[in-house]
Amino acid sequence: MFDFLGHYDVLGAFWTTVQLTLLSAVGSLVWGTLLAAMRVGPVPLMRGFATAYVNIVRNIPLTVIILFSSLGLNQTLGISLGAKGFDAINFRLAVLGLIVYTSAFVCEAIRAGINTVPVGQAEAARAIGLSFSQVLGLVVLPQAFRATVGPLTNVLIALTKNTTVAAAINVAEAALLMKKMIENEAQLMSISAVIAFGFVCLTLPTGLILGWVGKKVAVKR
Amino acid sequence: MQLRKVTAASAAVLALSLAATACGGDKKDDNGSSGGKKIAIGIKFDQPGLGQKTPQGYAGFDVDVATYVAKKLGYGPDQIEWKESKSADRETMLQRGDVQFIAATYSITPEREQKVDFAGPYLLAHQDVLLRADETAIKAPKDLNGKKLCSVSGSTSAQNLKAKLNLKTDLVTYPTYSACLSGLQSGAIDALTTDDSILAGYAAQAQFKGKFKLGNFKMTNENYGIGVKKGSDLKAKINTALESMVSDGSWAAAVKKNFGPADYKNEPAPKIGDVKS
Numbered sequence: 261m262f263d264f265l266g267h268y269d270v271l272g273a274f275w276t277t278v279q280l281t282l283l284s285a286v287g288s289l290v291w292g293t294l295l296a297a298m299r300v301g302p303v304p305l306m307r308g309f310a311t312a313y314v315n316i317v318r319n320i321p322l323t324v325i326i327l328f329s330s331l332g333l334n335q336t337l338g339i340s341l342g343a344k345g346f347d348a349i350n351f352r353l354a355v356l357g358l359i360v361y362t363s364a365f366v367c368e369a370i371r372a373g374i375n376t377v378p379v380g381q382a383e384a385a386r387a388i389g390l391s392f393s394q395v396l397g398l399v400v401l402p403q404a405f406r407a408t409v410g411p412l413t414n415v416l417i418a419l420t421k422n423t424t425v426a427a428a429i430n431v432a433e434a435a436l437l438m439k440k441m442i443e444n445e446a447q448l449m450s451i452s453a454v455i456a457f458g459f460v461c462l463t464l465p466t467g468l469i470l471g472w473v474g475k476k477v478a479v480k481r
Numbered sequence: 482m483q484l485r486k487v488t489a490a491s492a493a494v495l496a497l498s499l500a501a502t503a504c505g506g507d508k509k510d511d512n513g514s515s516g517g518k519k520i521a522i523g524i525k526f527d528q529p530g531l532g533q534k535t536p537q538g539y540a541g542f543d544v545d546v547a548t549y550v551a552k553k554l555g556y557g558p559d560q561i562e563w564k565e566s567k568s569a570d571r572e573t574m575l576q577r578g579d580v581q582f583i584a585a586t587y588s589i590t591p592e593r594e595q596k597v598d599f600a601g602p603y604l605l606a607h608q609d610v611l612l613r614a615d616e617t618a619i620k621a622p623k624d625l626n627g628k629k630l631c632s633v634s635g636s637t638s639a640q641n642l643k644a645k646l647n648l649k650t651d652l653v654t655y656p657t658y659s660a661c662l663s664g665l666q667s668g669a670i671d672a673l674t675t676d677d678s679i680l681a682g683y684a685a686q687a688q689f690k691g692k693f694k695l696g697n698f699k700m701t702n703e704n705y706g707i708g709v710k711k712g713s714d715l716k717a718k719i720n721t722a723l724e725s726m727v728s729d730g731s732w733a734a735a736v737k738k739n740f741g742p743a744d745y746k747n748e749p750a751p752k753i754g755d756v757k758s
Contacts, residue, residue, distance in 0.1 A: 330653070331660060335669040346629065346653040427634055430654035439635025442569045446593045 264445045265454065273437035274458050280351075280423040280433060281462075284358035285416055291359055292366025297396055299371055310367065318364040322425050325361050329353040330429040346430065354426035358419065365415045373408035374400055378481075409474035416470070417463045434458055520556045522547045523566030523574055523583035523708075527657065530682015530739050531586055539563050541682065543705075545735040546603055546726065547584040550707065553722035554715075568636075572596045575710045582715060583708040586679065588637070589756050599706030600719035602756060603732075605748040606703040608638050608646075609677035610696040611684060613665060619672060622698045625650050628671040631661035637703075638675040646700055658683060666692065676703050681745035695745060702757040720753045 298310035317325075330353050333339040341352040377400050385399040424435035438455045442448055524532035524543050532543040544563075551561050566574050566585045574580050575597045582600070589599045610630070612619055619625060625642075626649050632639040634654040642648045653670070655661055662683065664670035673680065677695060684693045707723070709715045726732045727750040736747050751757075 327655070327660070331655070331663070335664040335667065338669070346651050350653060428656050430634060430639075430652065436635055439569075440640055443635050443637055444590075444592060444640070446572045446590075446596045448569065448573055 262450055262454065264441065264447065264451075268437060268441060270434075270437065270454065270458070273432060273434045274462070276351075276431065276433040277420070277423050278462065280354060280358065280426060280431065281416075281420045283355045284362060284419060284423070287355065287359035288362035288366050288415075288419070289412075292363035293370055293401070295363060295367035296370035296374065297401075299367065300374055300396070302392055314364045314367050317361060318368075320361075322357070322361050322422055323428060326354060326357040326425050326428055329357040329360075347432070350426075350429045351431050354423075354429060354431045358422065358426070362415060362419050362422070365418070366412065369408050369411040369415055370401075370404060372411065373404035373406075376407045377403045403479055406477045406479050409470060409477060413467060413470040413474065417466055420463050420466065421459060518556070519560050519562050520551055520554065521562045521564055521580040522551065523564050523571065523580040523585055525567075525585045526565040528586060528679055528682060529686050531678060532584075533682075534563075534565075540739075542604070542678070542735055542739040543584040543586065545731075545739065546707075546723075547582070549726045549731055549735075550582070550584075550719050550722040553725065554718060571708060575708055578710065581709070582719060584705075586676065587706055587708050588676075588703040589706040593708075596711065597708045598711050598713060598716045599708055600716045601706035601723055601753065602704035602751045603707065603723050603726075604678060604705040605751045605757060606676040606678040606705060607699040607748075608641055608674060608701040608703065609680055609698050610672040610674045611665065611680040611693050612672050612696055613668075614692055614694050616671070616694070619696065622646065622648065622696075622700055625672065627651065629653070629669070631655065631664060631670045631673050632675055633658060633661075636675065641701055642674065662689070672696070677745065678705075678740065678747075681740040685740060685745075697746060704751065704756045706756075724753060 295310045295313060298306040299314070301307060330350055334349055334353060340349045341356065343349045343352050381399055381403070382395055385395040390398065423433055426433055427436035427439060430436065434455055438451055441451045445451065524539065524541075524547060526532065526534040526539075528541065528543075531541040532539065533541050548558055548561065552558075564574070564580050566580065566583050568585075571583055571585065571587060572593065575583060584603075586606075587593075587599075588606075589602060593599075610619070610625065619628065628650055630642065630650045630652050632642075632652065632654050634656055636654070639652060639654050642650050642652060653664075658673065658675065658679070661670060661673045665673050673683075677697070677699075680695055683689060684695065707719050709719065723732075732750050740747060
């Protein structure tokens with residue numbers, strides 16, 4: 261029943277999925293944190309920008325973002341992100357699209373984490389003369405992050421599964437391999453089972469390990 | 482008061498949904514009384530020239546073949562229920578009995594023959610490329626090396642380039658062929674590759690007339706068959722119908738009607754059971 265697996269590079273495809281996930285996770289953590297900082301910051305223009313960004317981006321379907329990054333940015337505007345060949349270009353564009361999309365959710369998770377830090381802490385920090393970036397970087401964010409491990413794990417698991425959308429622009433990850441196998445083998449059920457199992461292998465440990473980390477680092481109040 | 486409003490609202494919703502289901506029931510009764518028996522046929526809904534759903538109804542070569550076969554099986558055009566059979570769903574739809582047969586650019590392959598039976602083939606297509614009308618650099622398949630090609634994600638044509646044809650192309654794929662066409666028009670892509678019958682269907686569309694040309698490279702053989710449930714007695718009946726479609730000239734007329742404007746040099750009608758590898 262599963263003898264078709266020998267003809268395909270299943271592990272290679274999942275490795276691409278892992279690469280997509282990790283690169284996008286790091287990127288969206290950085291950009292999402294910056295967005296969260298803007299949303300709670302004192303400058304109205306930045307607050308407005310971050311609010312608009314989050315509300316627009318999280319309401320656009322990911323498929324549209326990914327397809328736009330290839331059809332719009334690459335095919336129409338000729339942006340190639342310094343890569344040569346469609347395989348490399350589309351991989352980078354997929355990472356870009358996933359970062360743009362996921363950072364909106366990261367931002368909201370971190371903002372929720374910031375709200376768990378008692379307001380007195382920020383006031384006390386300001387009272388001893390710390391600047392906004394110091395208040396945020398030294399006092400508020402370290403505590404906020406410890407509270408957001410759980411929600412960020414959810415975002416990471418969703419991101420892992422969202423990488424399948426990159427198949428739409430020919431990034432050779434697990435979902436594209438699934439399409440190829442279904443096209444060639446006519447064995448819908450067993451192929452889907454293999455791919456689903458692969459994703460569970462990726463996301464289940466992520467959830468368990470980060471759940472444990474979250475408990476460990478949580479600020480007991 | 483608040484409670485009463487809520488109750489009234491939910492009663493209204495309930496009544497509406499009941500009415501809706503009642504409508505659904507009526508419709509079914511209508512179907513039953515008008516035609517007697519019905520036949521469900523799977524086709525593609527999104528491939529111009531082969532199987533396309535248009536505001537005026539269904540059109541394309543697959544549709545014409547299926548209509549002819551259905552007529553020979555004793556079903557008039559108004560007794561056909563068209564169903565969309567996407568590539569990945571085709572085997573499942575036949576096995577479950579959702580459709581009696583499928584004519585949807587369904588290439589006969591050994592892997593698929595293990596799951597379903599094929600009548601036909603009724604068309605011999607080849608993997609080919611669609612080029613801009615003013616393209617002069619690509620004259621043979623080997624000229625495709627290093628060129629930018631576009632196809633549909635995961636499709637056989639996309640996989641063949643590297644695995645079967647040994648071409649080193651720069652390949653991009655999108656969920657639909659139409660997404661490739663804009664890139665081909667703007668020059669971001671050099672060629673669109675898939676079966677020549679599908680390409681001819683696109684090139685024959687009114688808005689693309691004169692903009693694209695077929696390469697006529699005949700890179701692989703794709704034998705389009707009509708899929709039926711494994712062990713079904715329909716296979717023999719459909720084969721007879723296909724033979725008479727070729728002999729009475731309807732086959733040639735359907736080819737001319739659907740692919741004519743695209744300067745598509747079709748193969749002669751394949752013999753039943755003659756699957757070219």
